Amino acid sequence: MSGLYLHIPFCKRKCLYCDFCSFEKTDLITEFLKAIQKEIELRLFPKFNIETVYIGGGTPSILKEKEIEKLFEIVRNKIDLSKVKEITFEANPESLNLEKAKLLLSLGVNRISLGAQSFNEEKLKYLGRLASVEQFESAFENLIKAGFENINIDLIYGIPNQTVDEWDKDLEYVKNLNPQHISCYCLEIHRGTPLWQDREKISDEEQEKMYFLAIEKLRKMGYAQYEISNFSKPGKKSLHNLNYWLRGNYIGFGPSAASCINEKRMVNSPQIDKYLHKLLGGLSPEFSQETLSQEDIYREKLMLGLRLSDGIEYNGDIFIKFKDKIVRAIEKGFLETNGNRVKIKERFLFVSNSIISEIIF
Numbered sequence: 001m002s003g004l005y006l007h008i009p010f011c012k013r014k015c016l017y018c019d020f021c022s023f024e025k026t027d028l029i030t031e032f033l034k035a036i037q038k039e040i041e042l043r044l045f046p047k048f049n050i051e052t053v054y055i056g057g058g059t060p061s062i063l064k065e066k067e068i069e070k071l072f073e074i075v076r077n078k079i080d081l082s083k084v085k086e087i088t089f090e091a092n093p094e095s096l097n098l099e100k101a102k103l104l105l106s107l108g109v110n111r112i113s114l115g116a117q118s119f120n121e122e123k124l125k126y127l128g129r130l131a132s133v134e135q136f137e138s139a140f141e142n143l144i145k146a147g148f149e150n151i152n153i154d155l156i157y158g159i160p161n162q163t164v165d166e167w168d169k170d171l172e173y174v175k176n177l178n179p180q181h182i183s184c185y186c187l188e189i190h191r192g193t194p195l196w197q198d199r200e201k202i203s204d205e206e207q208e209k210m211y212f213l214a215i216e217k218l219r220k221m222g223y224a225q226y227e228i229s230n231f232s233k234p235g236k237k238s239l240h241n242l243n244y245w246l247r248g249n250y251i252g253f254g255p256s257a258a259s260c261i262n263e264k265r266m267v268n269s270p271q272i273d274k275y276l277h278k279l280l281g282g283l284s285p286e287f288s289q290e291t292l293s294q295e296d297i298y299r300e301k302l303m304l305g306l307r308l309s310d311g312i313e314y315n316g317d318i319f320i321k322f323k324d325k326i327v328r329a330i331e332k333g334f335l336e337t338n339g340n341r342v343k344i345k346e347r348f349l350f351v352s353n354s355i356i357s358e359i360i361f
């Protein structure tokens with residue numbers, strides 16, 4: 001399978017925890033659309049069937065209706081989307097009205113990922129989010145009215161000073177919305193962001209409690225956990241993200257976007273000014289390029305495979321490559337076998353990174 005990613009790097013205002021490639025420079029959108037058109041024309045990729053499209057950011061829903069139409073026109077003019085099964089569009093509540101939702105559906109978008117993060121006003125303010133709970137409700141309603149049947153809601157837990165009880169209320173709230181997919185991310189506080197000073201205001205133990213509460217509650221609500229942070233109703237896994245975890249080919253356009261085609265990885269410049277300047281001057285916006293070694297490929301396969309609840313194949317190529325360490329992790333009780341698969345035991349999922357690192361290094 002192959003995926004196409006378009007990065008829309010604009011947000012009206014930076015959230016206080018944000019470490020993503022996004023800029024408060026919405027006046028650059030027109031120029032950006034010209035640049036992304038150039039990038040699509042300029043970069044030559046071997047022909048392959050694109051089956052998923054993901055328009056992420058940033059805040060793609062910040063684009064005006066005309067700009068969204070233009071973006072789709074640019075893509076469809078140059079890229080064959082006839083085999084596409086899933087088109088996801090990321091939205092934030094404050095910039096999604098009914099007209100935009102209807103337009104997206106009419107353009108072929110069949111999955112929306114809506115950033116809620118929390119249903120607690122105080123926490124939303126703390127995180128520096130723009131939308132209120134009321135705005136979220138209205139955006140969600142607009143998606144339903146427009147006819148979307150595949151909606152993901154992004155949630156964040158482990159916020160400084162958040163209690164388990166508050167997180168429990170967020171999970172209860174999402175239960176009533178009953179979306180098809182939920183992503184729950186533990187807040188990561190990065191150096192250089194305004195929240196850095198508060199990083200010790202919540203412990204790993206509390207975050208771990210919140211994580212397991214989510215697993216337990218979402219399971220009872222009928223969501224299957226198929227990846228460390230992702231839960232879906234039957235048949236509603238994110239095909240685009242699965243393609244990353246299963247190491248399919250993908251092409252990314254936009255600043256900071258990565259592509260990996262036949263084990264060759266390319267990453268674009270993450271600086272918007274450089275990205276625009278290069279493309280509008282007819283140059284490639286590529287920042288780095290590498291061909292993965294067999295060793296890199298095995299490491300990645302293990303790292304990504306063990307994030308999935310299906311794990312990796314017992315006695316498959318990855319298993320054989322890391323056999324001694326995998327067997328040791330099974331003996332220590334961190335991994336379990338299930339038929340012909342090996343995976344991380346549920347109770348160790350919160351510390352999966354250290355288990356995976358121990359096997360790889």
Ligand code: SF4
Nearest residue numbers: 011014015018022058
């Ligand atoms: S909406 Fe997302 S990308 Fe934009 S500032 Fe907030 S966290 Fe960053």
